[in-house]
Amino acid sequence: MTTASTTNGKGRKAPTIFDVAERAGVSHQTVSRVINGDPTVRDHFRSRVTTAIGELGYRPRAAARALAGGRSKALGLVTAGDALYGPSSTAIGFERAARTAGYHVLLSTLPDDPRPADLSGALVSLLAQDVAAVVLVAADNRVLDALASLTVPVTVPVVVSNAMQGDAIPAASRAEQLLPSVAAVAIDQVVGTTLAMRHLFDRGHRRIVHISGPSVSQESEVRRTTYTRLMVEAGLDPVVLDGDWTPASGFAAGRMIDATAVDAVFCGNDQMALGVLHAFADDGLRVPDDIAVLGFDDIPEAAHFTPPLSTVRQDFMAMGERVLASVRSLVEGRPLDDTLIQPQLVVRRSA
Structure with a gap:
C-alpha cells in the first residue's frame, strides 16, 4: 500500500x-x-x-x-x-x-x-x-x-x-x-486599585482592610501589592484577608472584621463584596455609616446590592474586542495596540 x-x-x-x-x-x-x-x-x-x-x-x-x-x-x-x-x-x-x-x-x-x-x-x-x-x-x-x-x-x-x-x-x-x-x-489593575484606594482616602478612611482573591491570579496579586504599597506610602498599616472570589469567602472574611477597628473594606471583586455586605447585615452594621465597602469589576448586579455597591468597572466586552483586534494585527502583520485598557471608578452608596 x-x-x-x-x-x-x-x-x-x-x-x-x-x-x-x-x-x-x-x-x-x-x-x-x-x-x-x-x-x-x-x-x-x-x-x-x-x-x-x-x-x-x-x-x-x-x-x-x-x-x-x-x-x-x-x-x-x-x-x-x-x-x-x-x-x-x-x-x-x-x-x-x-x-x-x-x-x-x-x-x-x-x-x-x-x-x-x-x-x-x-x-x-x-x-x-x-x-x-x-x-x-x-x-x-x-x-x-x-x-x-x-x-x-x-x-x-x-x-x-x-x-x-x-x-x-x-x-x-x-x-x-x-x-x-x-x-x-490586559486591563490596568494598578490604576483600578489606585482609583479605589484614592476614593477611600478622599472620604477620610484610613483603617482599610483588603480582601484579596486567590494567589494564583495575576490580577489578584497586582491588586494586593498595589493596596499594600499605597497603604504603606500613606503611613498606614495594610491588613489583607484571603478570599477566593466567591461570596462565601467574602462572608467568612466579613465575619472576621472588627468594625470598631476598621472603617472601610476594599474587596478584590464584587462577589466577595456581596458576601461582606451579607456578613455586616447579619451583625447589624450599617453600610456606609458604620463601615464602607468597595468592590471591583462592576458586575451587572452591583447596582442592586443593598446598598448599591461602589466599585471599579472593568469593561470586559471592550477587552474581548481588543483581543480580536490583536489577533487580526498578528495574523495580518499590522502594528499591535499594546496599551493597557483603563478601568473606571463607579461611586454608589456603599462607599
Whole structure:
C-alpha cells in the first residue's frame, strides 16, 4: 500500500500522523483521538503523543494547507478555571466581535488545575481544526506556567487575555521557539486599585482592610501589592484577608472584621463584596455609616446590592474586542495596540 506524502518548505518529507504514532509507540487512531481532543484518551498516552508531535514538528494537513495558501476564518479559544464573571465576559465579547468580523470560534476548556499537558492537548486539537490564531483566557498563573512549558510547536499567533502585559510572554528559550508570535491584552489593575484606594482616602478612611482573591491570579496579586504599597506610602498599616472570589469567602472574611477597628473594606471583586455586605447585615452594621465597602469589576448586579455597591468597572466586552483586534494585527502583520485598557471608578452608596 502506498500513501501520499507532503514536503516542508525545505524539501524534506513532512512528518505524518503515522510518524507521530511510531515515535509515541501508539496507534495512529490514538494520535487522531488526541488531535481531536477525545477526553477518553489516557493521560500517559496523551502526553506521549503531544511530546512526539513537538519533537517531530508535526502539523495536521489542513493547518499546513492554510499556512501555504488561504487564510483560515477559524479562531481557537482556550478557557481555564471556573466560569468567573471577568474571563467569561471577555470570552463572550471576543466571540461576538469575531462573529461580526466574519470569523467562527472553536472552544476548548481546561480543567480547574491545568497542567502543561492539558494546554498542549487543547492546542493540538485546535490546530488540527485549521485555526488562524489561538486566544487564551488566562485567569491564573498556572495557565501561564503551562504556556511556558509547552511541548507542542504553535505556528499560529497566540493572544493571552486577562494577563499582565509582558508576563504572558514565556521567558524560556524553548517556549519562545515554540511560540514565535505571542501578545497580551490586559486591563490596568494598578490604576483600578489606585482609583479605589484614592476614593477611600478622599472620604477620610484610613483603617482599610483588603480582601484579596486567590494567589494564583495575576490580577489578584497586582491588586494586593498595589493596596499594600499605597497603604504603606500613606503611613498606614495594610491588613489583607484571603478570599477566593466567591461570596462565601467574602462572608467568612466579613465575619472576621472588627468594625470598631476598621472603617472601610476594599474587596478584590464584587462577589466577595456581596458576601461582606451579607456578613455586616447579619451583625447589624450599617453600610456606609458604620463601615464602607468597595468592590471591583462592576458586575451587572452591583447596582442592586443593598446598598448599591461602589466599585471599579472593568469593561470586559471592550477587552474581548481588543483581543480580536490583536489577533487580526498578528495574523495580518499590522502594528499591535499594546496599551493597557483603563478601568473606571463607579461611586454608589456603599462607599
